[in-house]
Amino acid sequence: MKALLLENIHPAAVEILEGRGYQVDLRAGSLSEDELIEALDSVSLVGIRSNTNVTERVLESAAGLEAIGCFCIGTNQVDLAAAAARGVPVFNAPYSNTRSVVELVIAEIIALARRLPEKTQRMHDGVWDKSAKGSHEVRGRTLGIVGYGNIGTQLSTVAEALGMDVVFYDTADRPAHGTARRLRTLKELLTTSDVVSLHVDGRPGNAGFFGAEEFGAMKSRSMFINASRGMVVDYDSLRDHLLSGHIAGAAIDVFPAEPKAQGDPFESALRGLDNVILTPHIGGSTQEAQEEIGWFVAEKLARFALEGSTALSVNVPAVLPQPLTPGHRLGLLHHNVPGVLAELNAAFAAAGDNVIDQHLSTKDQLGYVVADTSDPLSAAAVEQLRGAEYCIWARTW
Ligand SMILES: NC(=O)C1=CN([C@@H]2O[C@H](COP(=O)(O)OP(=O)(O)OC[C@H]3O[C@@H](n4cnc5c(N)ncnc54)[C@H](O)[C@@H]3O)[C@@H](O)[C@H]2O)C=CC1
Numbered sequence: 001m002k003a004l005l006l007e008n009i010h011p012a013a014v015e016i017l018e019g020r021g022y023q024v025d026l027r028a029g030s031l032s033e034d035e036l037i038e039a040l041d042s043v044s045l046v047g048i049r050s051n052t053n054v055t056e057r058v059l060e061s062a063a064g065l066e067a068i069g070c071f072c073i074g075t076n077q078v079d080l081a082a083a084a085a086r087g088v089p090v091f092n093a094p095y096s097n098t099r100s101v102v103e104l105v106i107a108e109i110i111a112l113a114r115r116l117p118e119k120t121q122r123m124h125d126g127v128w129d130k131s132a133k134g135s136h137e138v139r140g141r142t143l144g145i146v147g148y149g150n151i152g153t154q155l156s157t158v159a160e161a162l163g164m165d166v167v168f169y170d171t172a173d174r175p176a177h178g179t180a181r182r183l184r185t186l187k188e189l190l191t192t193s194d195v196v197s198l199h200v201d202g203r204p205g206n207a208g209f210f211g212a213e214e215f216g217a218m219k220s221r222s223m224f225i226n227a228s229r230g231m232v233v234d235y236d237s238l239r240d241h242l243l244s245g246h247i248a249g250a251a252i253d254v255f256p257a258e259p260k261a262q263g264d265p266f267e268s269a270l271r272g273l274d275n276v277i278l279t280p281h282i283g284g285s286t287q288e289a290q291e292e293i294g295w296f297v298a299e300k301l302a303r304f305a306l307e308g309s310t311a312l313s314v315n316v317p318a319v320l321p322q323p324l325t326p327g328h329r330l331g332l333l334h335h336n337v338p339g340v341l342a343e344l345n346a347a348f349a350a351a352g353d354n355v356i357d358q359h360l361s362t363k364d365q366l367g368y369v370v371a372d373t374s375d376p377l378s379a380a381a382v383e384q385l386r387g388a389e390y391c392i393w394a395r396t397w
């Protein structure tokens with residue numbers, strides 16, 4: 001059994017998968033589509049982070065791929081529908097690096113308010129530039145959070161503890177934390193915030209949603225932070241609004257096209273601008289977060305591959321079966337049509353197998369059932385199931 005782990009996934013993941021009998025190929029960088037297709041030959045588990053794209057073409061060629069682990073929060077880099085259609089579950093770590101992102105953004109809010117990027121540069125240039133001009137406390141200033149999910153809400157709580165007034169805008173119905181106030185429109189947030197921070201997800205509909213109109217609506221001399229996804233923002237427009245002085249500072253951690261490997265050249269319209277903090281997509285890059293992610297996602301991959309558990313999968317029905325009794329479990333991922341369970345249980349009955357435990361879950365067009373039986377279903381009966389029109393795959397453990 002082979003597992004391919006890309007993008008500097010934490011060694012905790014290697015330890016867990018090797019401990020479950022996998023031969024692990026651990027690599028530092030991300031791969032292009034063609035490189036990934038080649039690397040996935042005879043691989044059953046693959047781990048990626050935010051910079052490797054698993055496209056339908058990759059999935060089409062990776063016949064032996066059983067599951068995908070996104071060792072991060074975002075899963076927009078995977079064609080989730082194509083993976084689901086092929087019965088390939090995708091797992092992520094929805095909370096493991098949340099705090100790390102929040103602490104980076106809090107640091108950036110204060111750094112920008114005190115114009116630290118240019119202060120420290122002047123010192124390194126040998127210039128003593130002691131001035132309060134353009135520097136402010138963050139206490140009492142308004143933070144506008146766009147995207148009030150796991151990261152946005154934690155940021156809200158920490159910012160409030162710093163004495164900031166917090167407002168937020170979210171397309172979904174989200175409860176306010178602490179004294180934060182939900183605003184009905186993005187424009188209201190933009191016109192009232194001293195700092196705007198984006199924490200939306202990378203769904204296709206968010207591509208380019210923050211551009212000239214939004215920057216123009218922001219308060220004069222306000223700050224902008226993006227640690228969500230680069231594809232969300234028009235950075236040429238941000239450059240224009242920084243050069244004009246309308247936006248007084250920015251901190252950017254994510255970019256539309258990010259280098260594939262450590263040390264690769266980085267190009268951006270935002271390089272060389274005053275009071276702009278640029279970081280190489282490190283919001284989740286702390287030792288604590290990476291170790292937690294490595295353990296969390298590797299465990300999900302192993303429990304799926306070795307026991308049939310799809311708990312916390314982002315794209316197939318979630319089933320958390322009982323502890324495995326080897327040799328007595330069947331998993332059936334199928335098209336969500338009537339009669340599947342009846343046919344499966346009829347097959348067990350015909351074989352004289354008593355069903356000890358059974359879990360069925362459905363999600364959109366898919367259904368997934370895991371059944372533990374007194375006696376293993378015969379190979380012929382399993383093959384018959386695999387031939388059914390509704391069957392995507394049937395596996396036994
Ligand atoms: N820079 C980095 O290293 C990291 C970046 N991220 C990015 O941050 C994103 C957010 O993470 P979480 O808070 O955990 O996700 P989440 O799914 O908990 O929250 C995202 C929120 O944004 C809202 N939203 C989506 N599109 C929106 C729009 N157009 N306008 C307003 N609200 C919108 C959603 O309703 C949701 O409440 C991730 O999807 C990922 O892309 C996450 C971790 C690390």
Ligand SMILES: O=C(O)C(=O)COP(=O)(O)O
Pocket residue numbers: 007049050051071072073074075097281282283284285
């Ligand atoms: O968790 C996320 O979605 C991130 O963007 C973190 O990405 P990374 O694991 O640093 O490639």
